[in-house]
Amino acid sequence: MTRSASQIRALDPRAFVLRGLAALSLALALVFAAQMARAEIEIEEVTSPGGIKAWLVEDHSIPFTALELRFRGGTSLDVPEKRGAIYLMSGLLEEGSGELRAQDYARALEALAADFSYDADKDTVSISARFLSENRDAAVEILRQTIEEPRFDQDALDRVRAQVLVGLKSDQTDPNAIAGEAFAKLAFGDHPYGTNGKGSVETVSALTRQDMFAAHEAVFAKDRLYVSAVGDITPAELGAILDQLLGNLPETGAPMPGPAEVKLTGGTTVVPFATPQSVALFGQKGIDRDDPDFFAAYVLNQILGGGSFETRLMQEVRTKRGLTYGVYSYLVPRDLASTYMGSLASANEKVAEAVGVVREQWQKTAEEGVTPEELLDAKTYLTGAYPLRFNGNGPIASILVGMQMDGLPREYVVDRNDKIDAVTLEDVNRVAKELLDPAGLRFVVVGEPEGLKSTD
Incomplete structure (x- = not known):
């Protein structure tokens, strides 16, 4: 990058x-x-x-x-x-x-x-x-x-x-950078x-x-x-x-740009690039940070593709099939638009299968939801990992200023884990049906993938 x-x-x-x-x-x-x-x-x-x-x-x-x-x-x-x-x-x-x-x-x-x-x-x-x-x-x-x-x-x-x-x-x-630019252009156009x-x-x-x-x-x-x-x-x-x-700064700066429309449609975009391993970036419309369902979506993402080896995508794509070293999904709630994204890299001859498995899991999770065991494991992971972010004055200062920008109250540092714990199985499964959009999931694949062609 x-x-x-x-x-x-x-x-x-x-x-x-x-x-x-x-x-x-x-x-x-x-x-x-x-x-x-x-x-x-x-x-x-x-x-x-x-x-x-x-x-x-x-x-x-x-x-x-x-x-x-x-x-x-x-x-x-x-x-x-x-x-x-x-x-x-x-x-x-x-x-x-x-x-x-x-x-x-x-x-x-x-x-x-x-x-x-x-x-x-x-x-x-x-x-x-x-x-x-x-x-x-x-x-x-x-x-x-x-x-x-x-x-x-x-x-x-x-x-x-x-x-x-x-x-x-x-x-x-750089295939990762190429994928990022191509995806951003598809998602946001001239914004x-x-x-x-x-x-x-x-x-x-x-x-x-x-x-x-x-x-x-x-x-x-x-x-x-x-x-x-x-x-x-x-x-x-x-x-x-x-x-x-x-104190001497001017009161106002340049006008802020307007909201960005997420223009993603479902399908695949292949960007030809000579490399033995293809890079795939995928995503759809996301959820805003101030949405009442954000915490349920956050827990859902941890189950589907967040940062651990126990996620559905990691288990299905890496552990069971050996198609990649890593596959991840992540919420991206920016100031002017929100997306739900993910990424993986796989050999050219395997990437089509990896893409197919991700689509299947996106669909399965939307239709069937998650299990009580998955919910408990995700909440335990998220609440346990949170205090580890406070690993020095600098990171703490960064967290606090980020909270201000997100419009969060000062009590959030203390209440955050309670909000995670309050997410119910019904919350997660309802949000899975509402948020996950298998038909609108767009893949941008950079490389020479076998069995994959652009659908545009």
Whole structure:
């Protein structure tokens, strides 16, 4: 797949800075996470003097804070002919700000034992900051410069653009990336969801320094901002930081794109590609995160194709028939549209059978539902795995800011497993009939599959 902004940065030697500190911070944070998994998490809503809101989990046992900023809209805010501008801009944010050029910026963070990372996807631009309490003020000032005063120097633009182009060209020979782009186009057409948020070789090659400033202006505004902090910081201290970091942002950014229509129809699309193993991506219309039946669908997916070896798809496609090393399904509730998707890879001579088995299980589950034993196993897995997500200040901060974007209450961290446990067999089987659409299930297969042809 195309490299993410964080993967692009990993190509730079500066990505190895402070790994010792990161390891220590993680070890300390794991202790905190274990405590949080056993006790009720106290999430406080903080409002800065300037009116900026954030969620805070305060803990002073570790002299370390994780700060997470998210801006809704992401790469979907790109101007159509400038696809890739926001993704490229996010990769340039660590290439200097204010009076600091790229190398000076990296040295300043190294001296402060601070770590900032930036990323962009179709729905969000994310900034993750990690800093020690003793260096908080200086670290926050550099972060403020990053947000308010990015340099976008031409040499940095050319260097990061070259890295993005390498990734885009690599994607042209990657079956997974080819399948992803073809599926998105079928699902969403000309909507931003239907195009690559990282742009194309043509659009990225044409982007200018002025385009970076325009992309920055489109994203960074108060009307799409979500913030969380976890660690050694008080509400008053966080409030002051919020105003310092974000108080000068404009009130509004670029207009949000409208909802995306899921245009998938049932059938198969074969994209010829010379490879001994075909990649198959499949999906249908999904279910929104705020739908009352979301938890029932979530449990259903765990039974059908979620992340364990006991799912129906894994048992039928891998264990019983040996057609693949892995097959998975997953709900994708994005901001502007929702899909229900899955993937597998299989030898060219076996992929047609694998596709057939997936279709059969989709149909069988829709018609017959699931068993009480499957329901119990899925609920046990999902509730047991949930506390493991809280494995450090950074992941916790990310979870909290994601909850805000999903419109979830602060109590969700405590109540979530109760919602899973409350799902009944009747709920799951009703949702299976309503959600699963065997006739509307679309497969995109990239390779040279034997016995499979496009049905369009």
